[in-house]
Amino acid sequence: MDNNDRSNLNQRISVDCVIFGFDFEKLNVLLIKRKSPENGRLNQFSLPGDLIFETENLEQAAIRVLHDLTGLKDIFLEQLGAFSVDRHSNEEDRIWLRAVREQPEAHVITVAYYALVNLTSFELKPAYFASSASWQPIDEINSLAFGHMNILNNAHKQLRTKLKIQPIGFNLLPEKFTLSQLHKLYEVIVGKALDKRNFRRKLIKLQIVKKLDEKQVDVPHKPSNFYAFNTENYRKLVEDGFDNFGF
């Protein structure tokens, strides 16, 4: 910090959330659409986010946005970083900002978070956001408002990188899952085929999952056993200096 204060600066801080959800087939992101202030039509998709309140810190703001949208608390949430919002890039964004903000020319930075949820385990909250919120397959998202595409790409990369080092993928699954579901999750996020037997071998060696006494029912094939993440063993691994999942 510098000695010169510049009180005429006009700055705003927002948070935006990249909410990942896995439906056992593909990776999805929760996006919202807003009505255009000009013609009332829904315009481009964007990431859910909000300006931060005077009374909250960054993480609290992210948790609030997340909770308002999903009704969920205590979900995996991690900061991606701060992004300068280019106010002059996109005509449509400028129109929207002029209509909606009292100070459309304020210098905005946004702090992005990414969250991991199991999208089959809850309904989107029927709140103010809901009518315009929907899960979109990440592979089909080509453009977003407000430079959010850049944030999304960063989040996707971070998810891939982090998944290879820490077992955060479990946050995208329900408490009970099959090894096939976990295997599929890794293939989808890492982006390449992983040998089934080698994948299971590694999980067993690390003792990072525990086998439950419960199987799939009503499936027209051999039922899969359910497993749960072994929090306790993972904690021990980390204590012993384990720091690389290695997929």
Added chain:
Amino acid sequence: MDNNDRSNLNQRISVDCVIFGFDFEKLNVLLIKRKSPENGRLNQFSLPGDLIFETENLEQAAIRVLHDLTGLKDIFLEQLGAFSVDRHSNEEDRIWLRAVREQPEAHVITVAYYALVNLTSFELKPAYFASSASWQPIDEINSLAFGHMNILNNAHKQLRTKLKIQPIGFNLLPEKFTLSQLHKLYEVIVGKALDKRNFRRKLIKLQIVKKLDEKQVDVPHKPSNFYAFNTENYRKLVEDGFDNFGF
């Protein structure tokens, strides 16, 4: 971003830089001290930083702070993330802020960056900062102003993590270095002894350094060969999907 604008919000954005320097023995951080507005004495150390200008984005601000302090450009710089600054934590911080800021109660977030430099390759710039800037061994830093200790700890952790995955350590050395220097650097940052022969074996296998036709002179022992980072080979490795240094 939300539809409700809150123009009475009073927000400031600053950048703070954790500048790491390696002196071939230990890891150091460039810190500054300011004069207390109350008694004119130098007070606690803090990270170099500044409020961001209206005309620059976050990274430009970090580059500016870095350049003002070191005179260096084109150095390794990466964002750590955004931190909420707790305005009410520390009595000394509050006194300083009240004296120096026109709006001492503004809600401040700071975006932290970390930079890697070879501290033997330049002199601190004799600019406005200089008289109060100095390198401090990271192991001897116990407290900093403005919650900067939290940022420093984050930066240290990130450096350790990243070093194990990407060869960023070369940024802490001069262009020509010996393998012993590199070895020492890894030991200091990773925080444990690494077998010399195994360390060299890995470097040779990856072909990530190239042997130069030049040796140490005037050393009272067998002179060490100089090496340089092999940018080209590293680029190829990354293209082929290499993503883990594995130390």
Added chain:
DNA sequence: AATATTAAATGTCAATATGACACTAAGATA
């Protein structure tokens, strides 16, 4: 000139981890 001192440079072997590969098992359905 001979010797001491210091850090540099180098190879092997056993243990572990990885990658590639194909068949049998268990349930539902026709």
Added chain:
DNA sequence: TATCTTAGTGTCATATTGACATTTAATATT
């Protein structure tokens, strides 16, 4: 009872890791 579908399992060859001690090349000392 046959068929369909996905679950579940083992081996072997190769690559990687971790542990370990001696020789070399320069300066400094006597």
